[in-house]
Amino acid sequence: MPEEKPDDLESVRAEKLRRIEALGIDPWGHRFDDHASIASVRSREPEAAQPGAEIPGPRVRVAGRVMLRRVQGNVHFLELRDWTGRIQVFVGKKQVGPEAWALAKELDLSDLLGIDGTLGFTKTGELTVFAESLTFLGKSLLPPPEKWHGLTDVEARSRMRYLDLFSNPESLQTFLGRSKIVSAIRRTLESRGFVEIEGPTMQSIAGGAAARPFTTHHNALDIDLYLRIALELHLKRLLVGGMERVFELGRVYRNEGISRKHNPEFTMMEAYQAYGDYHSMMDLTEAILCGAIDAVDGNYARTIHVGSEGEIAPVTVDFTPPWPRRTYHELVREHAGVDPTDPVAVKAKAESLGLQTAGKDPVVILGELFEESVEDRLTGPVFVIDYPAPLCPLTKRKAGHPEVAERFELFVLGMELANAYTELNDPNLQEQLFRQQLAGLPEDESMAKMDDDFIKALKHAMPPAGGLGIGIDRLCMLLLDRPSIRDVILFPLLRPQGQGSGGG
Structure with missing residues (x-):
């Protein structure tokens, strides 16, 4: 038949x-x-x-x-x-x-x-x-889909999520798990006195990060606008206005590539606490992630599968707090084997690893050396603290050590999950650092224009504060043990059918 x-x-x-x-x-x-x-x-x-x-x-x-x-x-x-x-x-x-x-x-x-x-x-x-x-x-x-095997093609699952959800129970559970994680984040923040706000997604200046924005046009005003690349600068304006603990959990957009860890449209959570610092944000980060784990299954010793296709291996990561706090410089010494304050040694080490150094600022070379030699060795969770100040233009300098920025990044299995600062609230220094950063940037880059209104807001006195950003999609990838960011975004961006692969 x-x-x-x-x-x-x-x-x-x-x-x-x-x-x-x-x-x-x-x-x-x-x-x-x-x-x-x-x-x-x-x-x-x-x-x-x-x-x-x-x-x-x-x-x-x-x-x-x-x-x-x-x-x-x-x-x-x-x-x-x-x-x-x-x-x-x-x-x-x-x-x-x-x-x-x-x-x-x-x-x-x-x-x-x-x-x-x-x-x-x-x-x-x-x-x-x-x-x-x-x-x-x-x-x-x-x-x-075929009743015994369900919808198995990765791109088809992302493209036809409706079929994926009802034919693959584990996919449905992943997205229900994501919902639990997001709800738990809100509960943790609200329990600590934070209020949720909604900032503009279309902005006349794309600021708060170094990324290429998406551009659109407002016909009635006849002006170009940008889809936001970060949540930061409007939340800080609210600190000036007297809202002492604020957060936003929403979409941001970056006109960049698609990969296993990147989607042009993704979800960020940013929180700002007046009269706090980056140590306050470390405590908050631990509370947020532990609350998310409790919401999923309460298992702090999590088995997470890492590696590329065909070479995936399980790794157990223990999220029981408190988590280690290691300085940027000591990790470079430990894993790259060089003195991070010696630009000649840093350059030589970078070149030995095949990194291009010609024409680059020494601190940029140090940053690339860190990415190459250190990040993949951070099984974590571990807070990397005290970054080189030139890498962090929005960050307050460490008292007595102006070359060090009070910043941390949380790493797990070589992946950055959270980024936080003691926020810079000196308007004169902020303006100076903005102008230094703007020098030489191409027009299509974010922060290629000065946000004068933000500087004006700072001149009305922003309280000392700690600020935190967490990539929700990467967090869900990790806690739900999914190999790609597309597995935790219901409708990821894909190439139109017939134009090849939708990305890594």
């Missing part, structure tokens, strides 16, 4: 749609009140009736998608799945009556169905809803 083509399967389903309508049933369904989640029904297992029991089990009402279907004469066994789990459904011709049985014969995989029945066990010991009535809730006109 020749295999049916997708077009043939679609035409078969279209014919079933017509037959369902001929039965007087609306194939698109109506509200189905008072149904319980499948997980809550499964939790009633101790109440379920045993095979042959005179008293039936408790009455239950469930709804979900038909994922499996086996026909044995006058009995259909279905697997019904909702976003909390799956359960077997027994549909017997004698038990549901002729009208419901006629409907049952027209069912396809992926159809949406409501069941009223009783909870019990089959002779093989399977917890089952024994259907008494069926309510049709939605017809699937296209076949689902």
Whole structure:
């Protein structure tokens, strides 16, 4: 018998749609009140009736998608799945009556169905809803992914997330886990007196980070605007205004490449605390991540799979606080084997590793040496603190050590998860550093224009403060053990179909 083509399967389903309508049933369904989640029904297992029991089990009402279907004469066994789990459904011709049985014969995989029945066990010991009535809730006109293997192609899963979610339960759990993480972050911040705000996503100046912005045009004002690349500068304005603990959790946009760790549209959390510093932010970071772990599963010794495809290995990372705090310079000494204050030695070491040094500032070379020699060795979690000041133009200098910036980055498995500063609130120094940074930048780079209003705000006195930024997508990758940022973004940016791969 020749295999049916997708077009043939679609035409078969279209014919079933017509037959369902001929039965007087609306194939698109109506509200189905008072149904319980499948997980809550499964939790009633101790109440379920045993095979042959005179008293039936408790009455239950469930709804979900038909994922499996086996026909044995006058009995259909279905697997019904909702976003909390799956359960077997027994549909017997004698038990549901002729009208419901006629409907049952027209069912396809992926159809949406409501069941009223009783909870019990089959002779093989399977917890089952024994259907008494069926309510049709939605017809699937296209076949689902291959029933045993689901949707496995990585790009297809990202492109057709709706199929990925209902055919791959682990993907659904990943995104439910992400929701728990985001909710936990908000709870932690609110419990510490932070208030959530919403800053503008379109800005006349793209500031707060060094990145290429997306540009758009406002027709009524006839001006170019930029999609924000960071949340920072507007949150700091609020510190000036007297909002002492503020945070924003929202999307930012950077017109850059796509990779396993990068998506042009991603989610950031930034928080600012008046009268704090970077030590305050370390304590806050530990609280945020520990709260997120508690929300997911409470397991602080987490197994995380790292490596490229074909060479993935499990690594256990212990998130039990407190986490180590290591200075930037001592890590360079330890892992690169050079004195970070000796530019000649740093340059020689960088060149020995194949890094290009010609025409580069010594501090830039040091930064690239750190990335090459140190980052991948930071299994973590570890706070890297006290960065070279020229790398951190928005950061307060360490008292008595103007060459050192009070900044930290949190690293886990070589990946930066959080970035924090003791914020610079000296408007004159801030303006001077901005102008130094602007010198020589190309026009398409962010911060190629001075944000004069921000400097003006600082001149009204911003309190000393600590500031923190956490990349939510990378955090979710880590805590949910997913190999790519696309696995934790519901709708990542992809190339249009037919234009090649959507990125790493």
